[in-house]
Amino acid sequence: MNTRTAIATLLTAATCLALSSCSDTSSDAKTETKASSTPTEDPGDTFMTSVIDAHLDSYADGVPAAAELKAFPPQWCDALDSGHSVAWMFDLRQGGQYPVGQTWGTKKADAYELLVLGVKTHCPKHSATVLEELRATGEY
Structure with a gap:
């Protein structure tokens, strides 16, 4: 603002x-x-602040456009509300919600971190479930 x-x-x-x-x-x-x-902070803005503060390796050359990244957390929350798993969401043939753009990509570990940040800001009720699934993979 x-x-x-x-x-x-x-x-x-x-x-x-x-x-x-x-x-x-x-x-x-x-x-x-x-x-x-009383003005409230937009969860998308909170998400972007946390992404910037995370200093993810995938974005060492610059964080993707806010509009592109902000689109993911609502999609993730909708999928989680529908009972889908992280594996389903990030599968390009199924959920197709892996955080990637036409001119930028995200390493898997950073994608998991983005997901955790997005769930915290947009649908914290799913935080425990997401963390449990990510830890079960052994990659988070």
């Missing part, structure tokens, strides 16, 4: 809070307004 967008968001939130505190609505409505105007 750039500085101008952040300032505009804060000003909008402050205006909404000021208007809601002067209204005749119930305290429940005021609470809802305050809760909904």
